[in-house]
Structures are given as structure tokens and as C-alpha cells.
Amino acid sequence: MAPINQIVCHLRQALHPGEMWPLMGLTPLQVQERMDLLLETFEFTSETDKSWTTATEQYNKNNRGFTTYTNFPGSSQVSRDFDLLTKWYKIFNQTILKGLFPPGTLDFHFIPSESLEWTRNRDRACLDGYAVSNRQVCDTTPSTFKATVVVFEKPRIRCNVARIKVTTGNLLHELAHAILEAYACACQRCEKNILEGEGLTGHGPVWMAISRKIEITVLRVFGYRCWLGRSQSLAHEHHAARHRHTEKELSFFEVNERLYCEARMDFAQDENLSGVSFDAEDFAEKGDGVEDIEGLESDYSEDDENEDDMVESRNVKI
Structure with missing residues (x-):
């Protein structure tokens, strides 16, 4: 049974001839x-x-x-x-x-x-x-x-x-x-x-x-x-689901691993409470070396912008 009070997408003629986009349906x-x-x-x-x-x-x-x-x-x-x-x-x-x-x-x-x-x-x-x-x-x-x-x-x-x-x-x-x-x-x-x-x-x-x-x-x-903050958002979702990510997942969702890991580290204290074993070093390891991602401020983007463009001004009162 079709949802009541369906509303027609203005593009349905071009995209889906005769088909509706039912709100909430x-x-x-x-x-x-x-x-x-x-x-x-x-x-x-x-x-x-x-x-x-x-x-x-x-x-x-x-x-x-x-x-x-x-x-x-x-x-x-x-x-x-x-x-x-x-x-x-x-x-x-x-x-x-x-x-x-x-x-x-x-x-x-x-x-x-x-x-x-x-x-x-x-x-x-x-x-x-x-x-x-x-x-x-x-x-x-x-x-x-x-x-x-x-x-x-x-x-x-x-x-x-x-x-x-x-x-x-x-x-x-x-x-x-x-x-x-x-x-x-x-x-x-x-x-x-x-x-x-x-x-x-x-x-x-x-x-x-x-x-x-x-x-x-x-x-x-x-x-x-x-960028729509997808890396941090996926980290938020995985945290809520008590999910341990894999490199394959991060690649599939096309997210920035550095920003994803940084966001998961922000959730570290809550991860322990949620019952998920958390080790910050697991997120920092890169190949045979260790990538220093401690202390980085999130730039809310998926790329590595010039950090000088993103810094906070001490003169701004908030």
C-alpha cells in the first residue's frame, strides 16, 4: 500500500518517469x-x-x-x-x-x-x-x-x-x-x-x-x-556502534585515516566505558614507523590544509 499524501519530486519526469519520491516512505x-x-x-x-x-x-x-x-x-x-x-x-x-x-x-x-x-x-x-x-x-x-x-x-x-x-x-x-x-x-x-x-x-x-x-x-x-567531515563522522558512527575499524573499511568509505584516527582518539575515554578495547598506539602506527597524530587540531576537512589558515586567533572573544 502506497504511503498517503505522497509528494511528487519535481524531477521525477526526467529521472524516474511516472515514479514518485514519497516523503518518509x-x-x-x-x-x-x-x-x-x-x-x-x-x-x-x-x-x-x-x-x-x-x-x-x-x-x-x-x-x-x-x-x-x-x-x-x-x-x-x-x-x-x-x-x-x-x-x-x-x-x-x-x-x-x-x-x-x-x-x-x-x-x-x-x-x-x-x-x-x-x-x-x-x-x-x-x-x-x-x-x-x-x-x-x-x-x-x-x-x-x-x-x-x-x-x-x-x-x-x-x-x-x-x-x-x-x-x-x-x-x-x-x-x-x-x-x-x-x-x-x-x-x-x-x-x-x-x-x-x-x-x-x-x-x-x-x-x-x-x-x-x-x-x-x-x-x-x-x-x-x-569536505563534509566524513572522516570524523565515520569515527563517530563506529564509536556509537562499538566497532573496531579495518583499513579496508576506511578505504571503502574513502576517508582520511589521520582524521579518522584523531577522532577515535578523542573518544578514547568513552571507548573504555563502552567495553571496546582501545589502544591509542594502534591508531598511531603507520607501517614500520609511528605517525605523530597526537595533539593535532581537527580542521574539519578531509584534506591537509595549510594549518596557518586554520589557527585560532587569540583576539577573538568567544
């Missing part, structure tokens, strides 16, 4: 399959669009040649960052997410560091963002579904290019969650689907696959390389 693997096809179709059919370049050029112009976090009279850095991210969010919604979230279904909020919500969450281990919806409300139906993605400002990253890259990655990270939140069924009968798809923390195999595909598509279409 697909298995995680079905969501992944449809996202793969949607993104591949977008890559194949996308035409030159100047909106991305125009938004970037305007952002650089508004920064008046400054490449680091700088406030001007009547123009704060956070307002300029928010303006760019809002434009990019709209572009993502019209391209890689086209048709998935009809008007009124998805909202985007950017939390500046001076806000109360940012302050309340400052002690969290990972102050990046989150995605929420009204699915927990018992009378929510596909026709009344609403979701929100929230991204926090990263004022400690002083370099504008690096900060925007990190924040954009966080935005896409939460959008990947929103896709599964909107379309994957989460009823009790689907517990197996949840474990094999969305995972215990939301970073299961399906989320890992969708997020990787988004990274590739954004690079191919917009020429913009950013």
Missing part, C-alpha cells in the same frame, strides 16, 4: 539510489551558470580585499559570510537538491557566535551544525513535513577562504542529513534499514555514500572543493 538504500541518479543527471545536464561565480565575486568585493576575518563600520564579517552562504544554499536547493524540498519544506539558519544559541553550545565537542524535523510529532504526514538545517559560525578560523570552505561543508553535511530525514522511513519495522543505512548517529553507510557523492558533484559542477 523509502528505504535508506532507495534514497541513495535516487540521489546517485539525481546527482549524476545534474552533472550530465548542467549548463554554465554564473550565479556561483557572481556570488563569490560579490563576497570578495564586500570584503574590500581583506582575506581574514575583518569587521567594518556597518558591515560585519558574519553578515557577509551569511550573505554568501544564503546564496549558495539557494543554489544547492535549485541544483543538487532540485525538487526534493518544495517551498516551505526546508529552512536554513546560520547561528552567529554572538547569539545565545551559539553561546549555549560552545562547550559541545563539535559545534558545527545540525538538522531537525517534525517527524517525531506523531501526526506528521508527508504533506505537513518540515525540516531545518542549522550551521554555526566558525569565527576562530581567521582565513576567509578556509572558513567559508568549512562552513559550506557543514551546510552540505546537514543537507545530506535532511535528505534522509525527509525521505527515509524510520518506523520500528525499518530498524535494520536504519542500522545499515542511516546508522546510529546518522552517519551510516548510506549517509557516507550520499555525502561523498555530493562532494564529487559540487567539485565537478561548481569547481569548488569542500
Whole structure:
């Protein structure tokens, strides 16, 4: 029996003739399959669009040649960052997410560091963002579904290019969650689907696959390389599942081993409580030698950026 109040994806004519994308009615693997096809179709059919370049050029112009976090009279850095991210969010919604979230279904909020919500969450281990919806409300139906993605400002990253890259990655990270939140069924009968798809923390195999595909598509279409924090997310998922990773798994999910191991080391004290034998040296060993990954600050990315771009400024009050 088909789910009631099904909502039609605006791209169904091009991607799945006669087939619907039922909100809250697909298995995680079905969501992944449809996202793969949607993104591949977008890559194949996308035409030159100047909106991305125009938004970037305007952002650089508004920064008046400054490449680091700088406030001007009547123009704060956070307002300029928010303006760019809002434009990019709209572009993502019209391209890689086209048709998935009809008007009124998805909202985007950017939390500046001076806000109360940012302050309340400052002690969290990972102050990046989150995605929420009204699915927990018992009378929510596909026709009344609403979701929100929230991204926090990263004022400690002083370099504008690096900060925007990190924040954009966080935005896409939460959008990947929103896709599964909107379309994957989460009823009790689907517990197996949840474990094999969305995972215990939301970073299961399906989320890992969708997020990787988004990274590739954004690079191919917009020429913009950013990362969705997949290495740290897989470490979080494995920690929650009390799972000991293998090199084959890390290779399969295409994650950065250094960042993955670093994140697992952050969970070390909790690992002992969870009953998983943990030895930090196991994560540091590389071949016949030992890689020094102790004390490295996570740059929230999958690559090894110039660490000077990611350092915290002692002048920033948070």
C-alpha cells in the first residue's frame, strides 16, 4: 500500500518517469539510489551558470580585499559570510537538491557566535551544525513535513577562504542529513534499514555514500572543493556502534585515516566505558614507523590544509 499524501519530486519526469519520491516512505538504500541518479543527471545536464561565480565575486568585493576575518563600520564579517552562504544554499536547493524540498519544506539558519544559541553550545565537542524535523510529532504526514538545517559560525578560523570552505561543508553535511530525514522511513519495522543505512548517529553507510557523492558533484559542477567531515563522522558512527575499524573499511568509505584516527582518539575515554578495547598506539602506527597524530587540531576537512589558515586567533572573544 502506497504511503498517503505522497509528494511528487519535481524531477521525477526526467529521472524516474511516472515514479514518485514519497516523503518518509523509502528505504535508506532507495534514497541513495535516487540521489546517485539525481546527482549524476545534474552533472550530465548542467549548463554554465554564473550565479556561483557572481556570488563569490560579490563576497570578495564586500570584503574590500581583506582575506581574514575583518569587521567594518556597518558591515560585519558574519553578515557577509551569511550573505554568501544564503546564496549558495539557494543554489544547492535549485541544483543538487532540485525538487526534493518544495517551498516551505526546508529552512536554513546560520547561528552567529554572538547569539545565545551559539553561546549555549560552545562547550559541545563539535559545534558545527545540525538538522531537525517534525517527524517525531506523531501526526506528521508527508504533506505537513518540515525540516531545518542549522550551521554555526566558525569565527576562530581567521582565513576567509578556509572558513567559508568549512562552513559550506557543514551546510552540505546537514543537507545530506535532511535528505534522509525527509525521505527515509524510520518506523520500528525499518530498524535494520536504519542500522545499515542511516546508522546510529546518522552517519551510516548510506549517509557516507550520499555525502561523498555530493562532494564529487559540487567539485565537478561548481569547481569548488569542500569536505563534509566524513572522516570524523565515520569515527563517530563506529564509536556509537562499538566497532573496531579495518583499513579496508576506511578505504571503502574513502576517508582520511589521520582524521579518522584523531577522532577515535578523542573518544578514547568513552571507548573504555563502552567495553571496546582501545589502544591509542594502534591508531598511531603507520607501517614500520609511528605517525605523530597526537595533539593535532581537527580542521574539519578531509584534506591537509595549510594549518596557518586554520589557527585560532587569540583576539577573538568567544
